[in-house]
Amino acid sequence: MLIDAHSHILSLAADPEFTAGYGREGSLCIFRSMGVLPSHRMPTEDEWEASGYSGRGWPLIGPAESLRDHPGFDKIVVLAVSPQYLEGRLIGTVDTGGTLGVPGPPDPERCNDYVAAVVRAAPDRFIGFASVNPALRGVRAAVAELRRAVTELGLSGVKLYPMYQHWSPADRDLAFPVYQAAGELGIPVMIHQAGSTRIDAALELGRPALLDDVGRCFRDLRVIVAHCGHPWVDEALFLLTKHPNFYGELSYLLASITRRDLLALLRRCEPMFVPLEKLFFGTDYPGFLYDPVALAEKVRSVNDEADAAGLDPLPQPKLDGLLGDNFARFLGLAAE
Ligand SMILES: [Zn+2]
DSSP, rough: OOOEEOOOSSSSSHHHHHHHHHHHHHHHHHHHHHTSSOOSOOHHHHHHHHHHHOOOOSOOOOOOHHHSSSSSSSSEEEEEOOOOOEEEEEOOBTTOOSSSSSOOSOOGGGGHHHHHHHHHTTTTOOOOOOOEEEHHHHHHHHHHHHHHHHHHTTOOEEEEEEHHTTTOOTTTTTTTHHHHHHHHHHHOOOEOOOOOOOTTTTTHHHHHHHHHHHHHHOOOOEEEEGGTTTTTTTHHHHHHOOOOEEEOTTTHHHSSHHHHHHHHHHHHHHHTTTEEEHHHHHOOOOSSTOOHHHHHHHHTTTTHHHHHHHHOOOHHHHIIIIIIIIHHHHHHSSOO
């Protein structure tokens, strides 16, 4: 089974210009690394346009576009982005196209309704994860929204963004009631516990080790460390070996390393006691580095690097596991 365990959809703000500016800030050094933007001063508008990152942003991605860009995929996890204030503006997943039938103007407080509507568009292909921000209207409101998203909207998990929203995933007042509710609802929690190139994001709140207390207090909670903690990958891997119900998801990390480094990463997991069965393939689609087809091919062909280096190949069932079988078992979509 081929599963993208981490993708996004729709828009992050009602205003495309704001969304483009947000994306440019996070992408500046990616373009600089590729040599297409000046390295020692901020780019002009013309230089941004020439780089391919237009001020109009990216085309709107709805269910049809996501399915189109995931050929051959059995399932696609779509993650809501919960509302937060950034530069005085409320951002979060919104349907600026208005095609999903969620009533009212685009409103990030309805992020879970939009994702549920995406799932309804192709229920056999999309798996929807809700999102809540306990720092926005308090933890009681966040827990109530999570319960609604699962029991009324039918969403299958929850994605949390503490570092972007400036709260700690180890905060006993703000975060723990959300984990408690997720455990009671029987859903997994995916947490962006990794870096971000968005300047406003708080790196010190992104450290994977902040989840250790979560693992100690919620022994049965299923936790997915998004992006495998990149750039603190070893810290995240150690959490996976320590906590029986912790898993890692590879998006972003996968896009930022060569295929040879991917082989090296996968080869050192099991010697450090992280079964490859604990890792899930994900893409962070849509974005210019996050082409699901190219990223899946990078994993599928990783043994070409083993051949070139005269190393034993990774067993095919391990690669099949990474690409989707592990996640299917994790979510109960396939037999153990
Ligand atoms: Zn993401």
